[in-house]
Amino acid sequence: MTMRCLIVVLLLFAISQRVASQPVGDSENGKILWLETEHVECRDCHGDNGEGGFGPDLAGRDLTRAQFIHAVRKPWGIMPAFAESQISDAELTDLIAYFDTLPGVDEPAPWRREVPAGASRGLAAATTTGCTQCHHPLFNNGRAVMGATNATFEWFIGIVYAHTAAYPPTRASLGEPPFERLAMGSFSPSRVPESMLRDMWTYITDLGFRPRLRGQLSAGVPSSDGVVYTLTVDNSGIEGIGLTAEDVTVTLVVPSGASVVAASGAGYQGISRDAEGNADVAVWKVPRMAAQYHETFTLTLSQAGTAENDLRGRIRWAVPEVTTAFVNIAPPAPPGAPAH
Numbered sequence: 029m030t031m032r033c034l035i036v037v038l039l040l041f042a043i044s045q046r047v048a049s050q051p052v053g054d055s056e057n058g059k060i061l062w063l064e065t066e067h068v069e070c071r072d073c074h075g076d077n078g079e080g081g082f083g084p085d086l087a088g089r090d091l092t093r094a095q096f097i098h099a100v101r102k103p104w105g106i107m108p109a110f111a112e113s114q115i116s117d118a119e120l121t122d123l124i125a126y127f128d129t130l131p132g133v134d135e136p137a138p139w140r141r142e143v144p145a146g147a148s149r150g151l152a153a154a155t156t157t158g159c160t161q162c163h164h165p166l167f168n169n170g171r172a173v174m175g176a177t178n179a180t181f182e183w184f185i186g187i188v189y190a191h192t193a194a195y196p197p198t199r200a201s202l203g204e205p206p207f208e209r210l211a212m213g214s215f216s217p218s219r220v221p222e223s224m225l226r227d228m229w230t231y232i233t234d235l236g237f238r239p240r241l242r243g244q245l246s247a248g249v250p251s252s253d254g255v256v257y258t259l260t261v262d263n264s265g266i267e268g269i270g271l272t273a274e275d276v277t278v279t280l281v282v283p284s285g286a287s288v289v290a291a292s293g294a295g296y297q298g299i300s301r302d303a304e305g306n307a308d309v310a311v312w313k314v315p316r317m318a319a320q321y322h323e324t325f326t327l328t329l330s331q332a333g334t335a336e337n338d339l340r341g342r343i344r345w346a347v348p349e350v351t352t353a354f355v356n357i358a359p360p361a362p363p364g365a366p367a368h
């Protein structure tokens with residue numbers, strides 16, 4: 029072998045070693061991770077197909093592994109940082125492989141939510157820092173957690189700046205296991221200063237904390253006189269601390285074609301016509317639902333609803349008076365899904 033030949037062979041070997049030492053992701057895993065995993069909420073900012081939005085487009089960008097991982101762990105700008113415990117380097121490598129299979133976009137998509145005209149300083153701050161891309165401008169779920177824990181500004185700061193550390197104790201105080209993976213990421217105080225959080229806090233407290241009410245419907249169970257639906261309602265606030273809902277109305281929309289055979293549960297009022305929804309509704313009225321309230325209601329229908337037109341409903345309250353003083357009742361889990 030000539031000297032030149034040897035050098036070429038050695039060079040090729042070195043290059044192949046370099047390529048082999050770079051971990052290569054699994055694009056199929058990456059696709060599932062991006063599209064179907066709840067804890068990966070990057071989509072809210074980068075688009076369902078990496079077409080961009082609040083954050084830049086990622087599809088077909090051919091970013092290197094180092095560039096990609098750096099952007100997630102030590103973001104350049106406003107993006108919240110995600111820790112290894114939230115999304116691992118191996119998972120990020122799979123995402124890179126997935127984006128490499130997608131064609132690039134000609135024009136990145138616009139922000140999903142723009143600053144609304146006439147927005148207060150707090151709402152403008154929550155939009156320009158990306159919070160409302162995930163939380164919706166009304167922060168309904170966030171305000172329910174704040175109502176359940178009677179949150180303070182110090183707690184709020186902890187959630188935003190040190191989400192990974194601050195959130196598990198919050199879940200524990202609500203009597204819930206910590207999420208296995210946390211979806212939000214931690215914002216940097218150098219990008220989102222405390223003065224902006226003060227404005228957001230004013231905006232959120234003006235909307236008002238919500239009592240943390242939840243309603244869950246079971247699937248219909250056939251019985252001798254029809255199909256029985258069970259509705260479980262609870263206030264999952266911390267006992268003695270979480271907000272009480274007063275003057276509560278629970279309604280279930282009767283599917284067309286079915287009639288009500290029987291109903292149970294405290295405060296049943298009968299059927300009335302809901303002019304707004306143009307449907308018959310079964311109505312219950314409950315004076316107070318304090319933190320740790322738990323009640324079961326049943327409704328027996330002459331026949332089951334259909335997949336398109338099944339039983340559904342709402343829980344509304346008059347006190348505390350807040351923006352969006354209702355929650356939608358969760359439909360039955362699809363067969364085979366784990367219990368909630």
Ligand code: HEC
Nearest residue numbers: 069070073082083084096099103104105106107110115158
């Ligand atoms: C709140 C919105 C938001 C979320 C959530 C978010 N990003 Fe970003 N991302 C951005 C913005 C904005 C940038 C531009 C740089 C910056 O501001 O840090 C960015 C930049 C990036 C970049 C660099 C792109 C480039 O052009 O160099 C990558 C890679 C990235 N994000 C991946 C992710 C991944 C993966 C997740 C989820 C784990 C995620 N992002 C979650 C907003 C977001």
Ligand code: HEC
Nearest residue numbers: 069070072157158159162169170173187188210211212215
């Ligand atoms: C990528 C989506 C995303 C972005 C962006 C985001 N959050 Fe969150 N946030 C979540 C999720 C999901 C949770 C629930 C806990 C979890 O999964 O980490 C949460 C939890 C919270 C909570 C605790 C109450 C609750 O709802 O559980 C507060 C308060 C909060 N976020 C405020 C903010 C603020 C303020 C910003 C902007 C500075 C922001 N979030 C940006 C997704 C996001």
